[in-house]
Amino acid sequence: MKQxxxxxxxxxxxxxxxxxxxxxxxxxxxxxxxxxxxxxMYHINLEEVLDDPKTYKSLHEFFTRKxxxxxxxxxxxxxxxxxxxxxVLEEHGEIELASSITIKGKVYSISEMLGGIEEAAxxxxxxxxxxxxxxxxxxxIHSPITGQVTNQYELGxxxxxxxxxxxxxxxxxxxxxxxxxxxxxxxxxxxxxxKVGAMFINSIVIVQPKKExxxxxxxxxxxxxxxxxxxxxxxxxxxxxxxxxxVEVKMGEKLGKFLx
Numbered sequence: 737m738k739q740x741x742x743x744x745x746x747x748x749x750x751x752x753x754x755x756x757x758x759x760x761x762x763x764x765x766x767x768x769x770x771x772x773x774x775x776x777m778y779h780i781n782l783e784e785v786l787d788d789p790k791t792y793k794s795l796h797e798f799f800t801r802k803x804x805x806x807x808x809x810x811x812x813x814x815x816x817x818x819x820x821x822x823x824v825l826e827e828h829g830e831i832e833l834a835s836s837i838t839i840k841g842k843v844y845s846i847s848e849m850l851g852g853i854e855e856a857a858x859x860x861x862x863x864x865x866x867x868x869x870x871x872x873x874x875x876x877i878h879s880p881i882t883g884q885v886t887n888q889y890e891l892g893x894x895x896x897x898x899x900x901x902x903x904x905x906x907x908x909x910x911x912x913x914x915x916x917x918x919x920x921x922x923x924x925x926x927x928x929x930x931k932v933g934a935m936f937i938n939s940i941v942i943v944q945p946k947k948e949x950x951x952x953x954x955x956x957x958x959x960x961x962x963x964x965x966x967x968x969x970x971x972x973x974x975x976x977x978x979x980x981x982x983v984e985v986k987m988g989e990k991l992g993k994f995l996x
Contacts, residue, residue, distance in 0.1 A: 761795075762794065762795045762796040762799070762960075763794050763795075763796045764794060765793055765794060767794045767795035767796070768792060768793060768794055768795065768797075768798075770795055771789050771792055771795055771798045772789065774795060774798070774871075775789060775798075778870075778871055778872035779872060780872055784803050784804060784807050784874075785801050785802075785803065785804075786801065786802040786803055786804050786805075787801070787802070796959065799871075799875060799959070799960070800875055800876070800957050800958075800959065801874070802876060803874055803876075808822075808952075808986055808987045808988040809988055810951060810952035810988035811951075811988060811989065811990040812951075813990070813993070815922075815923075815993045815994045816990045816991075816992070816993045816994075817880050817881055817927070817966070817968075817973065817990070817991050817992050817993065817994065818878075818880050818881075818951060818952065818987070818988050818989060818990055818991060819867065819880065819985040819986060819987055819988065819989045819991050820867075820877050820878050820879065820880045820929060820955075820964055820966075820987065821867055821869055821873070821874070821875075821876075821877055821878070821964055821987050822869065822873045822874040822985070822986050822987050823867040823868055823869040823870075823873050823963075823964070823984075823985060824867065824868045824869075824870070824982045824983070824984055824985070825865060825866070825867055825977055825981060825982060825983050825984075825985050825991075826866045826867070826868050826981060826982045827864075827865070827866040827981060828863065828864060828865040828866065828975055828977060828981070829863070829864060830861065830862070830863060830864075831846060831859050831860060831861060831862045831863065831864050831967065831970075832860075832861075833860050833861055834860075835847050835853070835856040835857065835859070835860050837864050846859060846860075846967065849915075849930060849965070850891075850917060850928065850930070850967075851889070851891045851917070858926065858969060859928065859967045859968065859969055859970075860970065861970035861971075862967060862968045862969045862970045862971075862972065862973065863967075863968045863973045863975060863992075864965065864966065864967050864968070865965070865966040865975070865977075865991060866963065866964075866965055867963065867964045867965075867966070867985060868963050868982075869958065869962045869963065869964070874987065875957055875958040875959075875960075875962065876954050876956075876957045876987075877931060877954070877955055877956040877957055877958065877964070878952050878953060878954050878955060878987050878988070879920075879944075879949035879950060879951055879952065879953050879955050880927075880929065880951065880966065880991070881920060881922045881927070881949070881951050881994075882922065882949065882950050882951045883920040883921050883922035883923075883948075883949060884920060884921050884947055884948060884949075885918055885919070885920055885946075885947045885948075885949060886919050886920065886921055886926075887917070887918075887919040888916065888917065888918045888919070888942075889916070889917055890914070890915070890916050890917075891914075891915055891917065892913050892914040892915050892933075913932050913933050914932075914933040914940070915930055915931060915932045915933060915940075916930075916931045916940050916942065916956070917929070917930050917931075918931070918955075920949065922994060923994070923996070924972075924996045925968070925969065925972045925973070925994040925995075925996055926968075926969050926972070927966060927967060927968050927969070927972075927973070928965075928966070928967040929964060929965075929966055930964065930965040930966075930967070931956060931958070931962065931964055932962060932963040932964070932965060933958070933960075933962060939958070939959035939960070940956060940957075940958055940959070940962070941956060941957050941959065942955065942956045943955060943956055943957065944956070952987075952988055966991075971995065971996070972994055972995055972996050973992055973993070973994060973995065974992050974993055974995055975991065975992040976990050976991055976992045976993070977991060977992070
């Protein structure tokens with residue numbers, strides 16, 4: 737019953753008109769009046785922010801803010817995988833042989849997430865990590881490795897919440913939301929970084945069109961709340977995060993390492 741109610745509520749509030757209204761407001765000059773209260777409500781550390789909050793022309797500009805250079809040190813070990821974002825590591829574990837992962841008791845299809853059986857087969861028996869970004873987090877996305885982008889494509893249309901309630905009660909949000917998938921290789925290892933849009937606004941902006949990515953360099957940003965899913969092939973990745981979840985992670989922090 738709770739699940740049906742939650743889904744119905746999302747469908748009612750995730751229409752094109754309301755999404756457009758929210759987007760227009762967030763990008764308007766009037767919205768800049770709310771930056772101070774927004775930062776206070778979400779306990780945002782303004783000392784990390786690159787520009788003076790007074791210089792932002794809209795709430796959207798502040799939401800997609802940049803940080804001071806070197807405020808997030810990047811782990812420089814050659815074979816490590818670092819967090820591409822600031823966020824909360826909600827889940828990690830094994831990708832099942834049926835190309836699925838289980839999150840908050842719900843089974844998600846990797847085939848549906850990546851757009852095909854062939855795309856998903858590469859990651860069967862591998863490892864996955866789910867990182868959720870709240871409205872308080874820094875929303876720029878950075879490369880988790882130094883490597884080559886072998887494929888990048890978009891899937892999905894609408895976007896629904898990807899917070900804890902969305903993962904628990906939503907209808908396959910990680911597999912159906914608007915998302916941009918980037919597949920990368922590092923030596924003999926391959927991984928996929930799935931950037932998942934969240935409720936109302938689907939915008940994920942790619943800022944690095946090159947096929948060669950350096951670990952820690954900015955490659956994209958989310959316009960609103962979001963989630964990142966990392967997928968690794970079987971026997972190629974060892975997670976560093978073995979403590980109790982969920983746990984906060986910072987961009988550039990070591991998540992694990994490649995084994996090959």
